[in-house]
Amino acid sequence: MKNIICIILIACIFFGCEKEGGTLSHKIKYSTSPSTFKSVSKSAAESYYSDLGTYVTSITPRHFSAKLNIMMYYDFWESGDNSSHMISYIEGHDNDPNYEISLYVDFSNNQEVTYEPILYCTDGRDGLFGQKQVSMRYFYFVPYYFIQEIEIPEEYGDEIPSLGYEGTYSTDPITGKQYYKVNQLAFLEKVFGVPDHHPYGYLFGNTDRTYIFNEDCTDLPQSEEYPCGGSQPLIRSNKYNAVTVTMPDKGEEVEMYSTISFDTENLIQVYAGNDNVPYTMDDIFVYAPNYWERISVKLEIR
Secondary structure: OOOHHHHHHHOOEEEOOOOOOEEEEEEEEEEEOOOEEEHHHHHHHHHOOOOOOOOEEEEOEEEEEEEEEEEEEEEOOOOOOOOOOOOEOOEEEOOOOOOOEEEEEOOOOOEEEEOEEEEEEEEEEEOEEOOOEEEOOOOEEEEEEEEEEEEEHHHHHOOOOOOOOOOEEOOOOOOOOEEEEOOOOOHHHHOOOOOHHHHOOOEEEOOOOOOOOOOOOOOOOOOOOOOOOOOOOOEEOOOOEEEEEEEEOOEEEEEEEEEEEEOOOEEEEEOOOOOOOOOOOOOEEEOOHHHHHHHEEEEOOO
């Protein structure tokens, strides 16, 4: 709810652009494949926690999807600034059936989706920005949750650890393999504590490193680095390179083609827990350290 209200406030800076002129089309691909930032992602996957017991094994989810709350590009944001340009793929209206307030996306199957986003600006025409060239310096990405289905290692037999958070167990009637489907909260609690201390979103661009912003959960105002304000941590990421979009002339078409990658290979790590004995009921399942290094965004102009 906080994020939806935030986007409404940001959007109030702008006026909706009216239709006239060329065509700016949009397509987004969701993938679990390693991105161009593979070297960093691999490093993150090979690191381990030291306070959860002996490392046991790693698991790659058999399926990975998400429900998204915010997904947008923008060039610059500051409250009251009328020169900014925003491309939002999710409408910021709450409890209104006439607007899309969330998106369900499938990373596992390399899903490609064509969107008709909302452009917010004060210089709009024909669904385009009046400014001929706009540099999309930021990509703001906030999921309600990530959903993963994992195979429970056969070494557990009938004693399956409880991962919590209303996950769903299932058994393959032919192979007898057991699976568990649950959101990311189950894998972050042992690392970050209560949900309000988990990173709520990801702001890509205009930084030379990837890190947790506001890790100590201080109540902070809205800012360009922290668009919605508040006290929850946010991931700031350099896994996106700014791209300048040139508005097409009348009769021309430009496609913004985005690839959002979340490298899920060995994403889930298993530790032996308090008894330090592997494959027992107190084993701990967590996201690999610095899992946010695995997420990247690439924008291409076609």
